[in-house]
Amino acid sequence: MKFLVTGSAGLIGNQIVHDLEKSEQTVYSCYNKMKPVFGIPTKLDLINLENIGKIIKQIHPDVVIHSAALTDVEKCDTDIELANILNVKATEVIASEAEKIDSHLMYISTDYVFDGKKGLYAETDLTNPLNNYGKTKLFGEKIIQNKNSNWSIIRTSTPFGLHSFKKTFPTWVYENLKNKKKINILEDQFTSPTYVPNLSKMIFEIISRNLEGFFHLSGSTKISRFEFAKMIATKFNLDSTLLNPVRIDTMDWKAIRPIDSSLDVSKVNSLLKIKPISIKQSLDEYSLQLTNSFSL
Numbered sequence: 001m002k003f004l005v006t007g008s009a010g011l012i013g014n015q016i017v018h019d020l021e022k023s024e025q026t027v028y029s030c031y032n033k034m035k036p037v038f039g040i041p042t043k044l045d046l047i048n049l050e051n052i053g054k055i056i057k058q059i060h061p062d063v064v065i066h067s068a069a070l071t072d073v074e075k076c077d078t079d080i081e082l083a084n085i086l087n088v089k090a091t092e093v094i095a096s097e098a099e100k101i102d103s104h105l106m107y108i109s110t111d112y113v114f115d116g117k118k119g120l121y122a123e124t125d126l127t128n129p130l131n132n133y134g135k136t137k138l139f140g141e142k143i144i145q146n147k148n149s150n151w152s153i154i155r156t157s158t159p160f161g162l163h164s165f166k167k168t169f170p171t172w173v174y175e176n177l178k179n180k181k182k183i184n185i186l187e188d189q190f191t192s193p194t195y196v197p198n199l200s201k202m203i204f205e206i207i208s209r210n211l212e213g214f215f216h217l218s219g220s221t222k223i224s225r226f227e228f229a230k231m232i233a234t235k236f237n238l239d240s241t242l243l244n245p246v247r248i249d250t251m252d253w254k255a256i257r258p259i260d261s262s263l264d265v266s267k268v269n270s271l272l273k274i275k276p277i278s279i280k281q282s283l284d285e286y287s288l289q290l291t292n293s294f295s296l
């Protein structure tokens, strides 16, 4: 099959393209600033809306995975116009072009479409984003849902893993504790941390089986940032007393964050052969990945 993936050098896109290529698919890896290591690198600045149609027509993919977005939550609140172009307008054009050639469109969305008052959100729960990032991602979801050809929407939460230039939460905690630096960690924000290689495998199964609709693809454990950081300290034998618990209302953020945006993964747990993994298993695999990267 022929794939086109946007945001191919990003945290999630990079893993997806890597795994698709490994399974011998043809993958056009779209990027703007950072050239992807895997796939067939294809320059596509999503701000240039006219270009999107040209590239999709030229490549004529069977599947489009739209992973690119303005993911900086603060920037989405301070640069409303840019967030609107990248997360909404570009998604609109991608959806319309994918529909014209009848390709499956998978949209990578977020737990931030929820307000965080309830936690453990199922696919059928009501959305109510608190910040502009969540609002623009939800607009994106609505656009995809109105498409007449195949679509799937993946919502994930706190993705993490090793990446050549993006530092995810466990790596940040690990590096600081290793350097004996004290760090502030939120004790009252809960998510479902997602090990990106596990996410990518589930995504591949959804595409291979041509499944449609909404899927909550995250890790299977709801956990606070602080508890997560403590587990990282224990896993790597680092000093957990350097972790300083702080509360979300002390943060100097413009964009409001949901308190508990954890996801209920029951649907995919019963549907997929590849299951969402626990935080313990995720950290075991991440630690192996980290150790192997040191020995390279």
Ligand SMILES: NC(=O)c1ccc[n+]([C@@H]2O[C@H](COP(=O)([O-])OP(=O)(O)OC[C@H]3O[C@@H](n4cnc5c(N)ncnc54)[C@H](OP(=O)(O)O)[C@@H]3O)[C@@H](O)[C@H]2O)c1
Pocket (backbone or CB within 6 Å): 006, 007, 008, 009, 010, 011, 012, 013, 031, 032, 033, 034, 035, 044, 045, 046, 047, 066, 067, 068, 069, 070, 071, 086, 108, 109, 110, 111, 137, 155, 156, 157, 158, 159, 166
């Ligand atoms: N990170 C999270 O906490 C999180 C949580 C839940 C869901 N998600 C969703 O998952 C998806 C992937 O997230 P991620 O963590 O992999 O994001 P990421 O690492 O920040 O990557 C974002 C990607 O978007 C691309 N992009 C940004 N502006 C672009 C433009 N003008 N033209 C073309 N591409 C552009 C970037 O490409 P260049 O580098 O080439 O500019 C980059 O590859 C996003 O849709 C996000 O909303 C993320």
